[in-house]
Amino acid sequence: MPQFFMNKRLIILLVSIIILVALIGFSLKERDQLSWPEQFIKDTTGWVQSAVSRPTHYVAGFFENLQDLQNTYTENKELKKRLDELARLESEVQMLKKDNKELKEILGKKDSLSEFEPKQATVIGRNPDRWNELLTINKGTKDGIVSDMAVITANGLIGKVKSAQPFTSTVQLLSSMDPTNRISAEIQGKEESYFGLIEGYDKDKGLLMLKRIPAEAKVEKGQNVISSGKGGVFPKNLPIGKVVEVAPAEYGLTQxxxxxxxANFYDIEHVMVVKRSALKPELEDMMDDKGEEL
Structure with missing residues (x-):
């Protein structure tokens, strides 16, 4: 009996192999239509693959989208940083251009003031409560700055040194309402000049007031106003501004x-402090009674 079952199993195995080989050969043949077992297996396999692949693709896509979102956030953050840096650089470029222009203008003005002794300085402080009155510059007595020196920009006179410390100085602007802040000025006419004093500042109009002009003086709009040098403090011919309006003063005795x-009193960055040259005595004052040079 055992030998019979052994032979039977061997026969079944051989028949199974033959059938399998036949099926393989049959499936490898080119056919227009698959058999129903093959169709069933393929459909079942496809359904299982679809059921497994959809969640897999969904999960993979979810994590891929998260990665893209993270990359986008990082790129956006970097771009914002670069934009901030670009804005800062543009601001610095504008400031450097402005400083460069002002310094070039001041250098040109310095050449035109060769008969004086100009010293370049930079504004380092300004009180908001007294914006139109005082400012602080970075030069002081160590640099030869003393009180009452004229202070100008490339566009004109802005004020005088009110006080000087070793390393800084306080400048009083022409727009200061201090009643003692007076500057002798000259209106350049076509045929003759007229003199007066800069006294006060009209904040509403943003204009300096040149007072004590003779009533008969023919002052016209657009005439240039310069320092007269007659006050004994400021050099002559420092530009101040232009006449825009003339009105009779109180009682009609002056204009x-x-x-x-x-100059723009609101926006001041670079200035020059101008020292008046020593007055040269006349030649006859340097001679004694015998005609000999002293």
Whole structure:
């Protein structure tokens, strides 16, 4: 009996192999239509693959989208940083261009003031409560700065040194309402010049007031106003501004001219402090009674 079952199993195995080989050969043949077992297996396999692949693709796509979102966030953050840096650089470029222009203008003005002794300085402080009155510069007595020196920009006179410390100085602007802040000025006419004093500042109009002009003086709009040098403090011919309006003063004995400053009192960065050259005595004052040079 055992030998019979062994032979039977061997026969079944051989028949199974033959059938399998036949099926393989049959499936490898080119056919227009698959058999129903093959169709059933293929459909079942496809359904299982579809059921497994959809969640897999969904999960993979979810994590891929998260990665893309993370990359986008990082790129956006980097771009914002670059935009901030670009804005800062543009601001610095504008500031450097402005400083460069002002310094070039001041250098040109320095050449034109060769008969004086100009010293370049930079504004380092300004009180918001006294914006139109005082400012602080970075030069002081160590640099030869003393009180009452004229202070100008490339566009004109802005004020005088009110006080000087070793390393800094306080400048009083022409727009200061201090009643003692007076500057002798000259209106350049076509045929003759007229003199007066800069006294006060009209904040509403943004104009300097040149007072004590003779009533008969023919002052016209657009005439240039310069320092007269007659005050004994400021050099002569420092530009101040232009006449924009003339009105009779109180009692009609004198006139007041409203002057548009050449310099912008609101925006001041670079200035020059101008020292008046020593007055040279006349030659005859240097001779004694015998005609000999002293």
């Amino acid at each position: 007041t001219a409203y002057i548009k400053p050449g």
